[in-house]
Structures are given as structure tokens and as C-alpha cells.
Amino acid sequence: MTDIGKNSKDAKGKRQYEITIGLEVHAALSTTTKIFCACGTKFGEAPNSQTCPVCLGMPGVLPVLNENVVKYAIRAALALNCKFNLLNKFDRKNYYYPDLPKNYQISQDYLPIAHDGCLDIFLSSGKRKIRINNIHMEEDAGKNLHAGDTGLLDASLVDFNRAGVPLLEIVTYPDMHSVGEVEKLMTALRDILMYTGVADCKMEEGGLRFEANISLMPFGQTDLGPRVEMKNLNSFKTVIKALNYEIRRQEKSLRQGEKVTQETRLWDDKSGETSPMRSKEEAHDYRYFPEPDLVPLVIDEQLIEEIRSSLAELPASKLERFCKDYGLSEYDARVITSSRALADFYEEVAAVCKEPKTVSNWVTGELQGILNEEKRDIGDCPISPEQLAELLSLLSKGAVSAPSAKIILRDMFHSGKSAKAIIEEKGLSQISDEKDIRPAVKHIINTNTGIVDDYCKGKEKAIGALIGKVMKETRGRADPTKVSQILRELLEEEKRSR
Amino acid sequence: MELNELTAHEIRNLLESGKTSSEEVTRAVFAKIDREDGQIGAYITLCKEWAFDRAKTVDRKRKDGQAMPPLAGIPIAIKDNICTRDIRTTCSSKILENFFPPYQATVVEKILASDMVPIGKTNMDEFAMGSSTETSFFGVTHNPWNLEMIPGGSSGGSAASVANDEAIVSLGSDTGGSIRQPAGMCGVVGLKPTYGKVSRFGLIAFASSLDQIGPLTGDVEDSALLLDAICGHDARDSTSVDVPANHAKALSGSISKNIIGIPDEYFVGGLETEVETAVREAIKVLEGLGAKLQRVSLPHTDYAIATYYIIATAEASSNLARYDGVKYGYRHKAEKGLSLSEMYGKTRSEGFGVEVKRRIGLGTYTLSAGYYDAYYLKAQRVRTLIRNDFEKAFGKCDCIIAPTSPTAAFRIGEKIDNPLQMYLSDIFTIPANLAGIPAISIPCGLTRDGLPIGLQIMGKAFDETTILQTAYAYEQAADWRTITPDGNKL
Amino acid sequence: MTKITPDVVDHVTKLCRIHLTNEERKKFTEQLNQILTYMDKLNELNTENVEPTSHVVPLENVLRKDALSPSLGSEKALANAPDKHGEYFKVPRIINGTE
């Protein structure tokens, strides 16, 4: 994806407008039940089957808060370095929409659970802090189905299964200045939410959704310029496309001396454009007031500490530790810590096979390669960390050669057998005894006189080709170090004898 | 005396001694309804079949020698803003004309667990917004003491059903006086419990921070028995408080050491002379029983109505937003091509009556951008002042006595076009809702025109016992409850 | 003194999705003015240092376990619906994300 933010330059290559972007992120929490009722949160159930009087907003029913929503929110807030409001309240946000059963959303406005946090993103220029304005708990709405999906021309349909699913809304400060930065932030945030286990962030299920606000101003100005809000962004790709579109649109307006209108725009995936929401003056008068049906929530410092101590290590500190403790390069460490499952897998292998760099090479190289080919994830890798550790230990002890190990790994992946079993079965154990290797080397020298001549004439690099031939002769089983050593010895002899 | 003219505890004695059956009592109640409810209009929906079914089941249980709860077999009427599973629950509104809840209000579960016999759903002001039971989509309810008068509201149907012996006891709801005011005007006993004492689950919300369900009964003992049956903690209501209670047992406790507060601000202009006289007479009776009197001051009383109508309408504007023709209830019958916005607007304009629309409008306005601080937040602050007034007063006394309403029942139609005038008639009942404290209204006399006058006793939060004891002592001494509406007028 | 113009009434009734006839609108304006003027009474009080009351119950932290209970099922959920289509609630067409 091109980073338009960086490319908004004039004819002379100078950037004309500074871009400022803030995000509102909605993450569906991975609780078993909804936020205010005991209905399930499973995705993909039959329409309206996962509903009850409470989440349908029937007359006279009342909300009762799910304790896990609070715990998950605390976890996320800790991971995002936020400060807590120990006294929490819920508020009603009033607006009419068919997917909102009560025509108000129970949310937090005045006293949200956490505020003023931050997270780091890593740019080529170094680490950048993006500030979090606040984190609050709220309920999701249902789902409207429109004519395009239903084939009904004069009607829309409503499914309330999602109504009442707990959401965490994370609001950033407008601290991002390019689409690339936004992309980094979204990834970092998703990693944290998944790492802490509070959300599974399945985009295709609407588990992570975004609203972005963006404004452009000529460089050197301090007034941010009119803010355009964009709703309906349901994937990373959509956010990026919509922002790129919007930057181009606003730049064009500004260059032509037009004003950008402060408004809310909707992204349409089909047309690849944003268009203004039919604006109504009162559209934003949400008439927030304290939810009388819920009593205050007072967060116990002790609970925060308990959760803090149980919190999984976050990607950023994991990265640091991997560089330090395992001596990995930052690049390798970043690849491994990009997912919690991969990092955990790596650590389990490294705990048995005490060669962290070898483990890193094999996990990110050969194993990842096979996984990619097979379109599988480390989470459902058929080779267990113990099995891989066994193979790599055999390799480092010299019981098997590297080329053989690659063959064995592939076999393990498909057959599920252990490395030892495969070695035995296929006779792949390494030949490291000199007296077993020497005849093969001699044979190659005798049958490749041309290359030997080259070597003797001073072309020392020719030895590589001969090593390859010996390895092929021994079906990859000979110890390559020994092969090279014997070869050199015999070739030097040959050279001297000429 | 007919069976339906007895109180619940009197019927209980007959049931326990085998002199009558729940089925017979139920039959007597329905006979009265069949004869007279056409003129009273206490009920919207009757559930005769269910009632007899349950009455027979309860009779069988009793015959089998099972231990029965105190109110087993007693017919009870339920205000139509309390949800009854698979039985139409309308809130007296066209917008819920055909709503059949798939769930049971907690209080209904409790009265069923007490083996009571629900006989029907009673008329009320639409969404409990009113003081006269004139705003119901299903027509007005008439005061059994004088059919040209209102029965009070909003629980007018529940009060009238008990007053006219069309039910033995009933359930009402009280947001700003909606149990006590009609109880006073119909000459029955009405108790608004402490906020949080009775579960609101299944009570169709008017103003969530003020609403409370409570009993309307023929006398104080029935009130205590019914309160015992319906109160208690409910996990489905986050504002429900867990306080153990046994009010009926404590009823006859002595009040001779009690200090009764008399608030200056409740005996002022606007209070009808006849009402004041009756209330002062009642205070003398209590003094005669040994209670000490203590002048107290509730200085912010005059601000209660403004405070109440801001808070209640704001909450209502949000609570009633869900009636939009999407999930249940009335929807405007569309010619083709109606937009969503037109559907919403027409559904709500046609589905709600004028008083409900007025209050939704008022509440929407006071919450809207730029006005929230001046109205809603201000009202919440004044609410604190009103609560503080009571706290201070209760430092000096055990309960507070006042009139229930400034006047006896007024004429049907008299105030219907003057909303502010109607609102002002709740002046004495509203403060207890704002403070969340319990209050009871009991009969304390009749006007020259033969209309009942209500005496109100307010207590400390969760101290229903003191107000019930005081009410009981007065009732035993004064015995107004033996006077009943003149049946000849029907 | 509060002054509500018919325009304000229009704004409010739009917010709460209630259509009024011209006559209702006129009456409404009058009555809301009368009521709000009465409400202005509260301005006599200085409430600068007074905390607002939003709850009268002395409760906090009312929570439930994250444990599943059976749902209603779509048939019962839709039983009171004014209009439906299969297992969905049916409403007039929603245009452009607003109504």
C-alpha cells in the first residue's frame, strides 16, 4: 500500500499539507455472554436467535453488567498504559436507528474506565508514541441488512444477534500524520488486544472496526483545519483505502482554493469513495445522561494489581527481551513476536534446544515456509515445539545434516512422525566418520578431473562444486564440515604432486 | 357482607378455617366486575380463565394440607405497566395495544410464588404519566365514590378496583405519587416502598430513578402482607437492594415512643381547608396514642415539582424511545414507499397520547445540547438538596406526616387541558420519590361531598416498619376503613 | 425567562421522532413555555457546591457472572414484531446510513 501521507508533495517535491489523523477503534470483547444479558456472543448464528427481552430492548427489562467486561477492559487499559477512573459510570447515548433496540446505547461518556494512555509504533525513523484519549465500555448494535444483500427493494432487515455484544471503544489523540502510521497503529493495537486475550479481532466478523477523523492544513499552520469523520471502516484495508481517498479529495479541494466541509462521511467499499452522510443538524445531539438503571462501578486498586500481575507480556517488551536474552537481531525478534502464538512456539523450542539463533532461523525460515505453502497458521502447526526441538538438537549434535533436516522437517509436517523415527526409516543419519567419507571424496576427485584441474591452477572456489557433488553422492548424509576438510586435504596433496 | 368486600387477611382466616375457597372468592370478585366495571373502568384486560385455574389449584393444594403462604388464594389486580407473560400488557397506550410480553415481571413471579390469584390488568394513565387516569387509550376510570370524579392517577384502575371490591388487593406503581394519590382519592391504603426495595424488572419504565411498585389494599395489614410478598433482592435489577423484611409481623408494635414530624411546608396555601382539618384531626389521634409531635422543616419542598418534572421527563424521553414500530407494538400502517423517518414519526405521533408526547418533548428539550446543565444537571443538584432536607428532618423524628394531596378527587376533565395545574396536584407526594424514601397513604376522613381524604406518612429509607406501625395504630383508632363507597350511586 | 419558539419545538420533535400537526405545534409551544417558565424557579437556588443525585440507592458494583442462559429464540423474539421477513425484523428501507 502506498503511503500517500508521505507523498503529498507539490511539483517541486515539497509536501504541501500536514495530515492529522485520529482513530476510534471498536473491539468486540471475547466474553461468553453479552454485556448486559446472558445471551451468547457467538458469530454466525441464525438471525435473531441470540436475543432475549433485555437485548431486544423490550419494555420493562433492565441491564446487569457482565463482570468479565470490566476485567477485560482493565486488562486492555493496563496494556495501553492508561490511567484509571476508579469511579465509573455508564451513560445513555440517545439516537434513533433500527439496529439500536432501545434507541439509546449504554456507553460511558462522563466517567469512562480509563484515560490518557499510549502505545508505541515503530517507524523507520524510530519509535513513536501515540496517545490514547480514553477507553470505554459500551454495547454493540444489531445488524441492518440493506437492499443489496436482501433483494428487497423497499425494505431493510434487522438482526439483533450482535446487539449487546460488549465493545471496548479506544479513542486515540490525533497523533498520526500519515496513512502508514495509522496502519502501524492498527497493527500494534490489534496485537495488544489479541495478546492480552480481551478480543480476537476477527475483522470478517466485525470484531474490530474503525472510525477515522482526518484534517489537512498547509504546513506551518497551527489550526488543524476542518475535521472529516469517516464511519463504516471494517478492516485495515478499508481504513487505508478510505484515508488515501480522503487525503486526495481534500488536497484537491484545498489546491483549488475550496474549503473542506466539517462533516461525517461514509466509506463505500464498492465505489471506493466516501460520501457525506445525509447531514441533519441534530444528528449529533446525543443527549447523554447518567444511566439510571445501572449503579456506579468502583474499581478496586487491588483488582487492578491482580490483573496487572496476570497480564501477558506485551509485544513491545517481548521484543526487547528476545533481542537481549536470545541474542536475536531486531528484525528476527520482530518477526517472531509479531504473534503471540509464534512467540510462544519459539520459546518452547528454544527452552529445549539451547541454540536460540538456530531455532530462530528454522522457525522463521523453513517452518514458516512450509506453513505458508500449506496455508496454515502456527496455531495449528502439526509439528509440536518439542518435536522441532528434538530435530534441531539432532542437527546441532551432528546426528543429522542440515539438508537432511530440511527433508525430515517436511516429513514430520505431513506424517506427524518424530525426527528420530524418520531418520531411522529413511537412513538419514549423518556420516561423520572420516573413513566412511574418504572413499566418496576420492571417487568425486577421480571422476571430476576438470574441476580438480581448475583448483590446482589456483581457482580455489572450485572446491564448492566438489563439496556439492560429495553431498549428492552421500544423499546429503555426510557431515559437510568433514567433507570440506577431507576434500581440501586431498586436493592439496594432488596440487603438490603435480 | 360479600366475600369480595373483605380484606385479604379476613379472607385468609376463612380460607384457613375451610369456610370458603379461593374459587368462591374469585367468583365473587368477577361477579362484581361483571356488574359494575362497565361504569368504573378499572380494568383493561381480565384473565378469568387463568384466575379460576389458579384458584382451583391453590384450593387443591390447601386441601392436600400443604403449608400456604399468607396471601394464598387472594385475588389480585395488576397495574397494566407490569409485564405478565403472554398476557397483554399495554401501559394504557395504543403503542402497546397488542403487546404480549414473553417474560414475567419479578413481582408477578413473586405473587405467583405466593399462590395469589391474578385477575386482570388495571387501567392507568398512559405510561403512568398523569394524576387522574384520564389519559388512557382505553378510556377513563371513574372514582367509585363519585363517578363524575377522577380516581386519581396514575394507578387509578388499581385504586378503584380495590375501593369498589373488584379486587381484594392490587399492585400499582409510584413515580411521583401514582400509588398514594389515587389511594387517597379512592379511600384505600397505598404504599410506595423505598426505592430499591421492590424489583423493577418487568415494570415498564417511566422514570427509572423514581419508579417503584407497591401495594394498594383495603387496610394497612394487607399492605404489609403484600409488601412482604413482593419485596426482596432481585439479581435482574441492578438497583435492587437486599434488605430482609417482615413487616406484617411487626405491625402492632407500639408507637408511643415515636416522634412524628409535622413539616411546615406541607400546611400552606393551596391546601384545601377540609383536607387540612382532617389531617390535623388525624395527628391529634396519633398524639392521643402517645406519639410525640415535632415541627420539622423541609425547606426545598417548593422546588420539588420543577425538579421532578425535569428528571422524570428526561428519563422518560429516553425510556420511551424504544417504541418505534420496529420490534413490537403499534406501527403506522404504511402506504407504499414510506421512509424510515416517516415511519418513526407517524408511529410515535399516532401511538402516543398528547400528555406522553408533551413529556417526551419536554424531556428531550431539557437534555438537548446547551440545556443539559441548566435543567437536568440543575435538577439533579436540587434533588440532593431535597434529600438533605429529609435527612435533616429525620434527625429529629421517626416519620413525617402530611396530606397526600392538597385536594380530594377533582372532576373528570377539570385539569386535563392544563398540564401545569395537573402537575401541581402532586406537590406532597413527589418529594418522597425524589428522596427515594417510603411513604404510605391511608384514609383519614371524608369531605362534605363524601370524597375520601388521604393522610400520608413518610419514613426513613428502608424503614417501612415505622410507617406501617404508625398507619396501623391510626387505622385501628380511627377506623375509617369501615366506610366504603355508596353502592347506590352505581 | 425561557422562550421556546416553534422552531425549537420543531428541533425537539425531530430529535424525538414525533410529528405534530400545526395546531399541536402551536399548543405545544405555548405549554412548553409555560412549564419551562415554571422550571426556572430552580434558578433561585444556588447549587454551586451541591453534588448531583443520579441514584438514591447506596449501591455500587452490581455485576453478574459471564455465564450463558438460554436465549428467547427467534420465533419468540419476533412474535410481537409489526413486520418481519423470515427470521428478520423488517423496516422501511434505510438510506445512506441515516434515516
Ligand SMILES: [Mg+2]
Ligand atoms: Mg462509541
Ligand SMILES: [Zn+2]
Ligand atoms: Zn440478550
